[in-house]
Amino acid sequence: MDKILNLVILLGIFACITMIFFLLIYIVKKPSIFDKLIASDLLAMPLISLIVLISMYYKTFSYISLILIITVICLVGTIVTAKFLAKKEVFSDDSK
Numbered sequence: 867m868d869k870i871l872n873l874v875i876l877l878g879i880f881a882c883i884t885m886i887f888f889l890l891i892y893i894v895k896k897p898s899i900f901d902k903l904i905a906s907d908l909l910a911m912p913l914i915s916l917i918v919l920i921s922m923y924y925k926t927f928s929y930i931s932l933i934l935i936i937t938v939i940c941l942v943g944t945i946v947t948a949k950f951l952a953k954k955e956v957f958s959d960d961s962k
Contacts, residue, residue, distance in 0.1 A: 882916035
């Protein structure tokens, strides 16, 4: 049973790495900034899945903080980028 689980985890790791590779190609090839924004948001999911599968393979919980940090960075980056693309400014100056 343990060998089957390790094989499935390794196949999942391979699938995540393949997904990350194709998303990076998509980011480079597409000219639109909106396509690049969506692809970079999508990049977080296989990256987090890859870290979860690696922690399952090594049977450790020490990567959980890394997953939380990546999630927060991706969330803040998405919000800031979307706000910049909508208004062309990140911080509004309300004092004027």
